[in-house]
Every structure is written in structure tokens, then in C-alpha cells.
């Protein structure tokens with residue numbers, strides 16, 4: 624497991640299963656609002672970004688966790 628790729632952050636509570644959402648909890652601890660949806664600084668291009676030596680930050684075949692702080696199906700995440 625290499626890393627986490629969060630293209631955007633924030634989400635909309637849409638079901639009973641969202642009641643104890645860890646992202647909302649962690650945002651509240653950091654005095655943020657989990658309902659604020661925005662692109663992250665690593666952005667959408669992270670999987671193709673390279674290090675200074677020219678190699679990809681994410682190596683071929685590595686597993687990464689994706690979209691840990693949001694949902695792929697948000698209208699705001701177009």
C-alpha cells in the first residue's frame with residue numbers, strides 16, 4: 624500500500640449509514656465542515672505526477688487507497 628489519492632474532499636450525508644461518518648468527525652476535530660466540497664491540493668493528476676528524479680510518485684503495480692474523504696458520485700465532483 625503506497626498512498627492515498629483524494630482528488631477532492633467533502634461529502635453529502637445521504638443515508639443512515641452516514642450518521643457516524645469518520646470524515647465529518649475528523650473535519651469537526653480540525654474545526655472544518657465536512658460538507659464543504661473542494662479539490663485537494665494533490666488534485667486529479669496525482670497518479671501521473673512525477674518525483675524530481677522523473678519516476679512516478681505512484682509506482683506501477685502499487686495499490687493506493689482512493690477517495691477516502693469523499694464519494695465518487697457527488698454532483699460537485701464532476
Ligand code: SF4
Nearest residue numbers: 634635636641644693
Ligand atoms: S464519506 Fe461516505 S459516510 Fe461520509 S457522508 Fe460521504 S457517503 Fe456518507
